[in-house]
Amino acid sequence: MTKRLLTKKEQELLKRNPNVTTVSEKAITYTDEFKRHFIAQNEQGKLPRDIFEEAGLDPDCIGLERIRSSGKRWRASYREAGVEGLQDTRKTNSGRPSERELTLEQKIERLEAKNQLLRAENELLKKLDLLERQMLKKK
Structure with missing residues (x-):
C-alpha cells in the first residue's frame, strides 16, 4: 500500500x-x-x-x-x-466457517444469492463475447 x-x-x-x-x-x-x-x-x-x-x-x-x-x-x-x-x-465472512446447521430459509437465501451471482457472471460473459465478435467484425 x-x-x-x-x-x-x-x-x-x-x-x-x-x-x-x-x-x-x-x-x-x-x-x-x-x-x-x-x-x-x-x-x-x-x-x-x-x-x-x-x-x-x-x-x-x-x-x-x-x-x-x-x-x-x-x-x-x-x-x-x-x-x-x-x-x-x-x-x-467472520474468518472461520460456521459450524451450526443452517435453517431451510438460510439455505434457500444462500442458493438464491449464488444463483443471482451466476446470472450476473453469465451476463458479463455474454457482453464480453458480443464485444469480441464486434471487434472481429470490424477487422
Missing part, C-alpha cells in the same frame, strides 16, 4: 463517486460492480489508469501506485476465483 495519505478534501471527492463504497485516509474500497467493469475493460486491453479516469476517479488524487496495486490484486482474485473473487466479503 502507498504511504501517501488522502486529505479530507480528497476523501470527500472520492466518497461522491458511485464506484466507491468507503474511503479513509489510508484506503479506498470500490464497488463490486466497478471491479467487474475494471476486469472486463482491462481484458480488452485498456490501461488501468484509463479505466479509472473514465469512471470519474482522478489518478492524481488516488495515486498511480494504488491504481496499479488494485488492478493487480483484482486480476489475481479474478484468475483464482472468477467473479466471486472480486466480491468484498469482509462483512459476510
Whole structure:
C-alpha cells in the first residue's frame, strides 16, 4: 500500500463517486460492480489508469501506485476465483466457517444469492463475447 495519505478534501471527492463504497485516509474500497467493469475493460486491453479516469476517479488524487496495486490484486482474485473473487466479503465472512446447521430459509437465501451471482457472471460473459465478435467484425 502507498504511504501517501488522502486529505479530507480528497476523501470527500472520492466518497461522491458511485464506484466507491468507503474511503479513509489510508484506503479506498470500490464497488463490486466497478471491479467487474475494471476486469472486463482491462481484458480488452485498456490501461488501468484509463479505466479509472473514465469512471470519474482522478489518478492524481488516488495515486498511480494504488491504481496499479488494485488492478493487480483484482486480476489475481479474478484468475483464482472468477467473479466471486472480486466480491468484498469482509462483512459476510467472520474468518472461520460456521459450524451450526443452517435453517431451510438460510439455505434457500444462500442458493438464491449464488444463483443471482451466476446470472450476473453469465451476463458479463455474454457482453464480453458480443464485444469480441464486434471487434472481429470490424477487422
